[in-house]
Amino acid sequence: MEHSIIINPATGEEIAKYKRLTTAEAKDKIAVSNTAYTNWKLKTYEERAVLMHKLAAILDENKEEYAQLATREMGKVIGQSRKEIEKCALICRYYADKTKELLADKMVKTEATKSYVTFQPIGVILAVMPWNFPFYQVIRFAVPALMAGNTGVLKHASNVQGCALALEGAFIKAGFPVGAFSNLNVDSKHVKDIIEDKNIVAVTLTGSDPAGRSVASIAGQNLKKTVMELGGSDAYIVLDDANLEQATDLATLGRLQNNGQTCIAAKRFVVLDTIYDEFLALYSQKMKAAIMGEPTDEASYYGPMARADLRDELHEQVLKTVAQGGKLVLGGEIPNRKGAYYPATILADLKPGMEGFDNELFGPVASVIRAKDDADAVALANNSQYGLGSGVLTTNNERGEKIALQLEAGSSFVNKLVVSDPRLPFGGVKNSGYGRELAAYGIQEFVNTKTIWID
Numbered sequence: 001m002e003h004s005i006i007i008n009p010a011t012g013e014e015i016a017k018y019k020r021l022t023t024a025e026a027k028d029k030i031a032v033s034n035t036a037y038t039n040w041k042l043k044t045y046e047e048r049a050v051l052m053h054k055l056a057a058i059l060d061e062n063k064e065e066y067a068q069l070a071t072r073e074m075g076k077v078i079g080q081s082r083k084e085i086e087k088c089a090l091i092c093r094y095y096a097d098k099t100k101e102l103l104a105d106k107m108v109k110t111e112a113t114k115s116y117v118t119f120q121p122i123g124v125i126l127a128v129m130p131w132n133f134p135f136y137q138v139i140r141f142a143v144p145a146l147m148a149g150n151t152g153v154l155k156h157a158s159n160v161q162g163c164a165l166a167l168e169g170a171f172i173k174a175g176f177p178v179g180a181f182s183n184l185n186v187d188s189k190h191v192k193d194i195i196e197d198k199n200i201v202a203v204t205l206t207g208s209d210p211a212g213r214s215v216a217s218i219a220g221q222n223l224k225k226t227v228m229e230l231g232g233s234d235a236y237i238v239l240d241d242a243n244l245e246q247a248t249d250l251a252t253l254g255r256l257q258n259n260g261q262t263c264i265a266a267k268r269f270v271v272l273d274t275i276y277d278e279f280l281a282l283y284s285q286k287m288k289a290a291i292m293g294e295p296t297d298e299a300s301y302y303g304p305m306a307r308a309d310l311r312d313e314l315h316e317q318v319l320k321t322v323a324q325g326g327k328l329v330l331g332g333e334i335p336n337r338k339g340a341y342y343p344a345t346i347l348a349d350l351k352p353g354m355e356g357f358d359n360e361l362f363g364p365v366a367s368v369i370r371a372k373d374d375a376d377a378v379a380l381a382n383n384s385q386y387g388l389g390s391g392v393l394t395t396n397n398e399r400g401e402k403i404a405l406q407l408e409a410g411s412s413f414v415n416k417l418v419v420s421d422p423r424l425p426f427g428g429v430k431n432s433g434y435g436r437e438l439a440a441y442g443i444q445e446f447v448n449t450k451t452i453w454i455d
């Protein structure tokens, strides 16, 4: 019998194990989800909203328990885990209150007596989700999908199965029908069988681009729609008029929050030549001062990475970048302590062709890149296989906006780290994926956008 084994990344100790489902058991749960769909799709938005508000209340009431669970399973510092649960409740309330408006019929004037576009649910959606925001990523998919009248099945990352079960329990406790939202603890090698199940109508994946390629190609073979939220190597351009105190504070938070493991985190800092040395000196001081510690300790600025194998892979990327001529300014050594810790690290003078420039560094490692002028900075920022988030730091908003419009990314923020906000669409271009989550754009991904014509 197979199990997913949960290791606390702060200690390296096994804390739980959960039995995996066989493919046949998973298919049974999908059939239940499809049965639930036949009734759920007939509910009104108001009826669904009542349950969604209950789910928000359950998330609020159990915030501490859920936050401690996330921290235990993937190492996020506890304050950030609490914020994650709060954001989940916010998403529930946003879609509970807004879905009727977001999915309202759109009348279109034609030669018909009456013609309009209506948005109808499509069935059971499969979500393959990552561990880095173990509650939020799931909620960001499930809440709009269910409010639109679909049902959902979750294949969560193996190392956060406790969070997956807690979420399944929360939906049940809120009064959602059995099968409206179900957890499938399956090995990723069985995801193909799940996608091919006749009751699965579409797939959304948040994770790395190799996982995205695999899942999207299987779904493509089966003509099932996909949304892909993949990796990123977000560039932040630091212009020569930037407030360097503010810029280095943002750069420190950007690289260390969630222990450096956020898809939309600032990863490559493209700094104009005239302020490059000053930026680097101040940034090094701040990254060095940030406290790495137990994730349950409120004083810790950042904790361990989620898994030791991911920490070891990141270290290999750092060594490779240095061997390619990158300058190690800070960190870069695996500490002599238990757990999957990696110190705040800065790699400077990076150029295209180096590992730290070309690929995603998913941990507390910053890439610093020198640019001659604004045009060179834009070219370096866009010289990437990814295009998820991006940013510009400047005291001149007009100059910042002009540059933001030239960046090849799903979002560009001026003087702020990229955040996901339910009122605005979220997603990427290039190898960061396709499709959008959140706002009207997200909820309209998994519906039948249907034309009605009355002659």
Ligand code: NAP
Binding pocket: 128, 129, 130, 131, 132, 137, 155, 156, 157, 158, 159, 186, 187, 188, 189, 191, 206, 207, 208, 209, 210, 211, 212, 214, 215, 228, 229, 230, 231, 232, 262, 263, 264, 360, 362, 388, 428, 432, 433
């Ligand atoms: P991952 O290894 O790709 O895993 C993500 C999910 O996909 C997990 O549930 C994993 O299951 C599953 N999976 C992996 N390979 C698969 C395959 N070949 N077929 C089917 N399922 C497969 O990514 P991760 O390490 O958890 O997360 C880090 C990556 O996600 C980073 O690149 C990050 O930038 C990206 N990310 C993107 C967003 C966004 O919104 N764009 C948000 C968060 C993270 P197992 O755990 O069982 O392997």
